[in-house]
Amino acid sequence: MAGGLVLFAAALHVATREVLVLAAVGIAASTIDDGVIDLIYLSIWLRRRALRMRSVPAANLPPGSSWMAIMVPAWDEAAVIAPMLRSLTTRLDYPKYRVFVGVYPNDPATLAAVRSVVDYRISPVICTRPGSTTKADCLNHIWRAVIAHEAEASIRFKAIVFHDAEDVVDRHELRVFDNLIPGLAMVQLPVIPLVDPGSRWISGHYLDEFAESHGKDIIVRGAIGAAVPSAGVACAIDRDVLAMIAGVTGTPFDPACMTEDYELGMKVAALGHRGALVRIPGFAGGRTVATHEHFPATFETAVKQKTRWLLGIALSGWDRIGWQGGLADRYMLLRDRKSIVTPLLTIFGYVAVAIVLVDAEVSMVVPAALRFDPLVAAQSPLAALLWLNTIALGWRLGLRASFTAATHGWREGLRAVPEQSSAMRSMRLPRRARCGATHASALGTKVRRGTRRHISSPCPPSDANHDGAPDASLARMRVAAAVVGDVPRPGDAVRLRRGGRGGGRRRKHGDRVDMDASAMDRGGKADRGSTSARIDASASSSLSKIRREREDAACSRQ
Incomplete structure (x- = not known):
């Protein structure tokens, strides 16, 4: 009996070491990948x-x-579409x-809500098929109405927004x-998610x-x-480029696509055109021009x-897009698809920790186990990997907290650390189980039905009162300094403003030049305050309550 226990x-000791090695290697590989982006x-x-580069405020x-x-x-937006349209046309x-x-x-309530906003600039477009269909199908109907x-x-x-x-x-978008x-x-x-006081741990992780x-x-x-x-x-595409994507069929979006927005950027790049995320302050020293919205x-x-999103x-994106583009595109596609494996590595790491604890308990019951070699030798490669993963975990949590604090204030930044290990991680396993079942069933279908997002009506951030007319001397700049990672054509020149000096120097570019200081400032000084301070608290609370009631009703119907 004693021999069997030994x-x-x-x-168990040998198996624990092997599981620990596999988990450490997998997590370290993902850590190195993330570290490349950070560097x-x-x-x-x-x-x-x-270079002390500064971008031109949108107001100028x-x-x-x-x-x-x-x-x-x-679709089914009767409660929110009218306030959104009034806010949009006013702002x-x-x-x-x-x-x-x-x-x-088959959604007369939403149509009536749209028509209740009396404004000649608003045109309802009634789709030919009853809803809900995919968002891509609805956008195709709207595109034909635009033409x-x-x-x-x-x-x-000029552009489609x-x-x-x-x-x-x-107001400046x-x-x-x-x-x-x-x-x-x-x-x-x-895109900046709005703070929901009633759902700090679920909707809060979207902020981070x-x-x-x-x-x-x-x-x-x-x-x-x-x-x-x-x-x-909060995205605009050149009208002519979208027409090129539409082609002879006149449909720029595939109705079977579940993430038409993601694929839109890929199609733009495949045609040889450029897209960019732009961070530019609305006013000098003001908050970044962005769109705020509620999330589940x-x-x-x-x-x-x-x-x-994951599906x-x-x-589905793997099947539809493949591995198009150059080395940089393929690397980013690999990172996008790494999201399938990364949570499994995290779960595997938790399993490894549990097995280590079991091994420690067994060693206390079986005295002979105390003479086994240690799981992690002091100077072993495994020890180095574990230290690397531990340091990287602290770095990642700190980085996420710093970005969240820069946009939403230091309180949300501190909350981002436990959110990383609670709400977000807790939903990874069920969503991957749903993905597997949905993807398997969708392989043989031609059109996938859309999954509607249930949200509350918009509660706009207040705009500070700023005076000042646009500077006519900036008309020639065409806000070139607002694009992150812009790649001017060979021979182009860009004037770089030196902060605090009012002067500049002119330099030629044959290589990439990064032009948006506000992007690297993660929103500018004004954004370091709490975004939620600009939201009317009572209205936001009541709207959030309405949204949660709608979500509960929708879930019960499904």
């Missing part, structure tokens, strides 16, 4: 600090003179635009788009996720020349949304 303890971003940040840009078309797909500081809202024939409006009104839109029914639009397009084929502004993604990851993608994916909102506040709705980007 044999069992020895076998690239750090080099960009240091370079910009050294020349006023727009080109037509803009805004697309808003809406936008731009003279020439039209808003096209896609609705469905028909051009012919009827004898105008031509995408928004959702819960978006809180920045169309002016930024007008100045950057067609120099860029696609312009993505940052978008703060780092739109503050670092997407910036690095553009800086190394990889395709920049669209976020689906309940566990089930968050899992459903994350499942759609569309990592699994």
Whole structure:
């Protein structure tokens, strides 16, 4: 009996070491990959600090003179679409635009809400098929309505802007788009989730996720020349480029696609055009021009949304996109699809820790086990890997907290650390189980039904009162200094403003030059205050309550 226990303890000890090695190697590989992105971003940040580069505030840009078309797909949005449209038309500081809202024939409440906003700039577009369909299908209907409006009104839109029914639009966004397009084929502004006081641990993790993604990851993608994916909102694309994507079929979006926004950026790059995430302050020293919106506040709705993202980007995207582009594009595609494996490595790491604890307990029961070699020798490669992973974990948590604090204030930054190990991680396993089942069932289908996001009506951040007319001398600059990682053509010249000196120097570019100081400042000094301080607390609380009630009702129906 004693011999059997010793044999069992020895076998468990060996197995524990092997599991620990596999977990440490897998996590270290993912850590090195993340470290590469961090180092690239750090080099960009240091370079910009050294050059003291500053971007032109959006308020100082020349006023727009080109037509803009805004697309808003809406299914079952009767409670939120009217406030969103009123907020949008009130806030936008731009003279020439039209808003096209896609609705469905079996959703009369949403259609009535759209028509209740009496504004000649708003046009409802009724889809031919009953809802819900995919968002891509609705956008195709809106696109055809945009083309028909051009012919009827004898105008031509310069760019197509995408928004959702819960978006809180920045007043300067169309002016930024007008100045950057067609120099860029696609312009993505940052998306900032709104704080939901009633769902700190579920909706709160979206704050952390978008703060780092739109503050670092997407910036690095553009800086190394990889395709920049669209976020689906706060995004504008050159009208002619979208027409090229539409081709002879007249449908720029595949109705079977679940993440049409992600693929849009890939299609733009495949045609040889550039897209970029742009961070530019609205006013000098002001907050970044961005779109604010609500995100799911309940566990089930968050899992459903994350499942759609993972399925569309990592699994379905693998089938649809493949490995197109150059080395930088393929590396970023690999990172996008790494999201399938990374949570499994995390779970495997937890399993390894549990087995180590069991091994320690067995060694206390079986005295002979105390004479076994230690699981981790002091100077072994495994010890080095474990130290690397531990240090990297602290670095990653600190980095996520710093980006979150820069956008939402230090309290949200501190909350980002436990959120990383609670809400976000707790939904990874169920969403991957859903992904596997959904992907397997979808392989033989042609059209996938859309998964609707249930949100509350927009609660806009207040705008500070700023005076000052646009500087006419900036008209020639075309806000070139607002693009992160811009790659001027050989021979182009860009004036670099030296902070605090008012002067500049002119230099030639044959290589990449990073031009947006506000991007490296992660939103500028004004953004280091709490975004939630700019939101009306009572209204936000009541709207969040409405949203949670809608989510609960939707989940019970499903």
